[in-house]
Amino acid sequence: xxxxxxxxxGVLWRYPxxxxxxxxxxxxxxxxxxAWIIALALGILIGTLRITRYRLLRWFGTAYxxxxxxxxxxxxLFFWFYAxxxxxxxxxxxxxxxxxxxxxxxxxIGIGLYTASRVAEHVRAGFASIGRDQYQAVLxxxxxxxxxxxxxxxxxxLRLIIPPLTTEFLTVFKNTSxxxxxxxxxxxxxxxxIDADTFHGLEATTGAMFxxxxxxxxxxxxxNIVEKxxxxxxxxxx
Amino acid sequence: xxEIKKLNKWFGDFQVLVDVDEVIERGQTVVICxxxxxxxxxxxxxxxxxxxxxxxxxxxxxxxxxDPKTNLYKLREKIGxxxxxxxxxxxxxxxxxxxxxxxxxxxWSRRKAEEKARQLLERVGIPDKADVYPANLSGGQQQxxxxxxxxxxxxxxxxxxxxxxxxxPEMIKEVLDVMIDLAKGGMTMLCVTHEMGFAREVADEILxxxxxxxxxxxxxxxxxxxxxxxxxxEFLAQILD
Ligand SMILES: Nc1ncnc2c1ncn2[C@@H]1O[C@H](COP(=O)(O)OP(=O)(O)O)[C@@H](O)[C@H]1O
Ligand SMILES: [Mg+2]
Numbered sequence: 254x255x256x257x258x259x260x261x262x263g264v265l266w267r268y269p270x271x272x273x274x275x276x277x278x279x280x281x282x283x284x285x286x287x288a289w290i291i292a293l294a295l296g297i298l299i300g301t302l303r304i305t306r307y308r309l310l311r312w313f314g315t316a317y318x319x320x321x322x323x324x325x326x327x328x329x330l331f332f333w334f335y336a337x338x339x340x341x342x343x344x345x346x347x348x349x350x351x352x353x354x355x356x357x358x359x360x361x362i363g364i365g366l367y368t369a370s371r372v373a374e375h376v377r378a379g380f381a382s383i384g385r386d387q388y389q390a391v392l393x394x395x396x397x398x399x400x401x402x403x404x405x406x407x408x409x410x411l412r413l414i415i416p417p418l419t420t421e422f423l424t425v426f427k428n429t430s431x432x433x434x435x436x437x438x439x440x441x442x443x444x445x446x447i448d449a450d451t452f453h454g455l456e457a458t459t460g461a462m463f464x465x466x467x468x469x470x471x472x473x474x475x476x477n478i479v480e481k482x483x484x485x486x487x488x489x490x491x
Numbered sequence: 492x493x494e495i496k497k498l499n500k501w502f503g504d505f506q507v508l509v510d511v512d513e514v515i516e517r518g519q520t521v522v523i524c525x526x527x528x529x530x531x532x533x534x535x536x537x538x539x540x541x542x543x544x545x546x547x548x549x550x551x552x553x554x555x556x557x558d559p560k561t562n563l564y565k566l567r568e569k570i571g572x573x574x575x576x577x578x579x580x581x582x583x584x585x586x587x588x589x590x591x592x593x594x595x596x597x598x599w600s601r602r603k604a605e606e607k608a609r610q611l612l613e614r615v616g617i618p619d620k621a622d623v624y625p626a627n628l629s630g631g632q633q634q635x636x637x638x639x640x641x642x643x644x645x646x647x648x649x650x651x652x653x654x655x656x657x658x659x660p661e662m663i664k665e666v667l668d669v670m671i672d673l674a675k676g677g678m679t680m681l682c683v684t685h686e687m688g689f690a691r692e693v694a695d696e697i698l699x700x701x702x703x704x705x706x707x708x709x710x711x712x713x714x715x716x717x718x719x720x721x722x723x724x725e726f727l728a729q730i731l732d
Contacts, residue, residue, distance in 0.1 A: 389541050390578035390637075394592035394644055395568035404591060405580050412582055485581045485626065 264453045265460040274457075277443030278464055284360050284439060285426040291365025292425065293418075296372025297411075301402055303377050314373070321370035327431055330363040334435045360432035360439075368425050375417045379410030412483050419476040423469050430465075440464060492516055492552060493538060493648065493681070499546035500530075500537060500703075507533045508544065509703040515681060517647075520674040522690040522711075523683045525700035526726060531683040534700070535650045538681070539563075539570045551648070568596060571641030575653040577633040579625040585612065585636045586621040589643045597644070604643070611639035615669050631662030638669055649673065651682040685730045687715065699723050 264270045302314035321329070337359060338346035349355065383406060391401040411418075433442035444461035448454030493515040500508040507530045515521050523531050536542035538549050540556045540563035549556040551566055579588050589611060590604035599607075612618045615635035617628075625633050634654055641649060651670065655663040667689050674680055674693035684690070690697055690711050697714045699707040701722045707714060718724045 384576075384578075386574050386576060387578050389536065390572070390574055391580075392541060392564075393539060393567055393570070393572035394640065395564055395596040396592055397564050400595050404595060409580065409582050483582075485624075 258455070260456065261451070261453050262456050264447055264451050264456050270447045270451070270457070273443040273446055274440065274460060274464065277438060277440035277461075278468070280357070280438060281426065281429045281440040282468070284357065284364065284429045284432060284437070287361045288364035288368060288429070289422060289425045291362065292368035292372050292421070295365070295369035297376055297407060299369060299373035300376025300380065301407070303373065304380050305398075318370045318373050321367050322374070326364065326367050326428055327434060329367055330360065330431055330435055333363045334359045356432070356435045356437050359435060360429065360437050364425060364428050364432070368421060368428070371421055371424075372418065375414045375421070376407075376410060378417075379414040380406065382413060383409060409485075412485050415476065415480045415483065419473065419480075422476060423472050426468055426472065427465065493679075494550045495534075495538070495547070496549070497547035498534075498537060498544060498549060500533060500542065500544040507703050508537065511547070511703075511705055513698065513705065513708075515648075515679060517679050518677050519695045520678075520680040520682065520693045521696045521698060522694040523681065523698045523700060524685050524690075524726070524730075525698075529700040530703040531700055532652050535572070535652055535681065535683060538650065539567050539572060564596075568644055569647045571638075571644060571646035571649045573634070573637050573641055573649070573651045573654045575657050577625070577630070577637045577657075579633055579637055579640070581625050584622050584624055585617075585628070585639075588625070588636055589640045592640070593643050607643055608639065611642050612636075614642075614672075615639050616665065629662060630658045631665045634658065634662075634666045635669055638666075638673075642673075648679045648681065651680065651684065653683050653685075655684065655686060687711075687730065691715070699726065701726075 265274065299314050299317050302310045303318070305311060334356060338349040338355075340346075341349060352358065387409075388401065388406065391405045392398075396404070429439055430441040432439050433445070436442075438446075440461050444454070444457040447457035451457075493513075495511055495513040498508050498511040499506065511534060513521070523534070525531055533542055537544045538551070538556065540561075544557070547557075551570065554561055554566060556563070556566065579585075580591070583591065586605060586608050589608035590601065593599045593604040593607065594601060609618065609621060612621055615638055617632050617635055620628060620632060620636070625636070628636065638654075654670065655666050658666065663686070667686060670680070670682065671689065671693055680693075682689070682694075694711050697709060697711055698705050699714065699718075699720075699722075701720075706720055707718065707723045714723070715727065718727055
């Protein structure tokens, strides 16, 4: 019996499947971008907490990083999805469970919080590579601790850690595929849908792979521009 | 006036400063020298509160550094500091380095801050380097930008922590000339340096530190021609080598 596989690359653009892939891509980008904004903002904050003079803040920063980076993202996503709403009490949790697109919000927050723990570690490494006298030089001009971080130390450290941040930015988009496990119709989810509908999963998955690849290359190109623009003048080797 | 009264400081069990007493009057230039590890840098950092200390006190115009109610940020506004390795902000141009604190701390307009910064760059002899990044400046130029950055806050006091010891010999003079100019212009200065030519020209007093103590003090002539302790004699012999 001839079980030869008939390729049908048309599923990648034929109605409605092409539309499904596009919608999936849209959601992947939206979740990735939103999660990245959370990760960057929170990561910088947590990374800064870890080196302040206040023990309690330092402790909080360390606890955050260790908890979030040591639990698999998939488990965290399940936790936020199933248990997260209950953290707000019974009445509120019932309301939260009725929010439409809750799984999308949970993916954004879950991936954002997790990635923040990784960004925080890079930020901390950036701070550590800046010498003590540099901090003291800022303070010696009369600037406060907050001004010191805001205007000198954080902008300086971020420029030092652009390469690892590029990797994190890429990983955020790749991690959005995990959102399909809580029913988010992002790109990977859609390629599965096409398979279910047409039995042409091979083409659909290959298509999704290429789309991820193009997305990733775009991110890298974008980060190269950022790096060129912000690289510290004259620093060797970069 | 800066008064240092029975200042004692420990890093853990290790005592870095032992009963340091000193008075620096307005307009004076005081040079501090001594072997590496004798506590010179730490002393400067105690004066502007960058390092806490355990005993004694420092007062700047009557304001106590040890008093927990003292606003140290406010205090530092009037004490400029220059570091051995310049410590410019590498992601900012020379001009931005100089205008940052006046704009953020003193709330000056950008225009006013830039005008002041350009005057200062002129004064330290590099008016054409305003838009250059630190990495593209020579060491001597960087240190002059750092001096301009400190002066931009219009401080009443200036502290220098070995400002020329990271410089190539040919650049030392351009920095010292700026410092001499400042001292002669009436700035109150506290300089950690081993540049004895500088000390001869402008120092009102020289302090020699060893193991956290001021073991000798006097005028340039007194110290240089007639050191009393063996440690000072050895030290002078070494730096004159
Ligand atoms: N943050 C610190 N922690 C522990 N020891 C320190 C610290 N800073 C300086 N020291 C020690 O204090 C002593 C004096 O240092 P310092 O003031 O830098 O001396 P100097 O500037 O005269 O070379 C040295 O023995 C140094 O190792
Ligand atoms: Mg020193």
